[in-house]
Amino acid sequence: MNVEVRGLSKAFGPISAVTDLSFEAGAGSVTGFLGPNGAGKTTTMRMTLGLVTPTSGTATFGGRRYADLPRPSATVGAVLDGAGFHPAHTALDHLRVYARMGRYGRARAEEVADLTGVSAFAGRPTRTLSTGMRQRLSLATALLGDPQVLLLDEPSNGLDPEGIAWLRHFVRELAADGRTVLISSHALGEIEHMADHVVVIRDGRLVTTGPITGLYGPATVLVRSPQAGLFAAGLTAGGVRVEHPQPGLLRIHGLSTAEVAAAAASHGIALHEITPERPTLEQAFLHLTGGSR
Incomplete structure (x- = not known):
């Protein structure tokens, strides 16, 4: 299932955060979404999910807006900065609550906990979790619906070297399974190892898009x-x-x-x-x- 962004723009008063942005992330591949701080990456990710209303343009998943998907979390899973957790819930409690909200069943919470390594700290209250643990828990939550599209905003934040190596392998496996993975990241070294394609923006505008090998210039x-x-x-x-x-x-x-x-x-x-x-x-x-x- 492709992610298609067409003519997407967003202005906050006199400030243009994103301007006429168009790109595509294809199924079975990892697309790195790159740009300097303030380039408009997070705003774009939020517009694709309907969390920010575009000034103009569209963002669709397989031709449908996120709001029009019959069961959005079963199609698109997202990890965005600032994911909230109830401080009194354990990691497994959190997954069970979201599994019930999505009508995925109690067993699915334990499955994604095992997939992402959350099972190692499943009984700990979320308020005690490290940044890396929270990243794994956010990813597990996004996977509850077994979605075909993953939108990941800075997923390696807080992960130790072992966790980063695990994430790299895990993301590549998701793409090999035919899923569409769009990753916004400042960790360029990791994107270099993970991504097949890149989208580079600056000041809210597209700079280039295409296979990652095309960035390097002549041999x-x-x-x-x-x-x-x-x-x-x-x-x-x-x-x-x-x-x-x-x-x-x-x-x-x-x-x-x-x-x-x-x-x-x-x-x-x-x-x-x-x-x-x-x-x-x-x-x-x-x-x-x-x-x-």
Whole structure:
């Protein structure tokens, strides 16, 4: 089930939080929703769920607005910042209450607790839970209806390294099962490992959308060779852009490692090292959004 955002805009008085935003998150994939602080990510997520009314435009799930879904929580599960828990309820109490509200049955609460690791602290009052535990409990709540779409706003907040590794694997499994997963996150390193596609916004406007590999730009390859100067001359004569950052080292633009190796063989050049090089997601993100370190 696809998430489709078309011409979505939201103004708070004179301030435009989101402007004419359009993108799509497809089934069976993880889409990273990226942007600087204040870019409009959370506002957009809330508009898709009807928690904020758009000034114009639409957000639909399989062609229907969230409010028009016959059983919304069985179609869309959401984890947003600031999820509230009754302080006197245990984690399992919380899940049982929401399971009953959604008519999912008492057993479903225990199933999602086991799926998300909540069962390890199921008997603890929610007021005593750490931020990471609350994130797991929020995710378990979102999964009660076994939804086809997951909207996750900063889901790794408060998770320790083990929890982040678990989340990465869990999210990939959800997508492999054919679900649509849209993740808003500042943890670019994690998005780099989780996402298939990205949507990048700045100041409420779309910057780019597409496969995550498309952010990185043309390939570059680092080569170390005792014949670096000779190799550089041959490549340059063939129209390839080559940098020579230090003696014996070349940075070759626009060729894959296989093409570089083939070119070296054709010129009779000995290579001591050949390494593909690409920018990190953080570097690509900062370039696209005009940020700086």
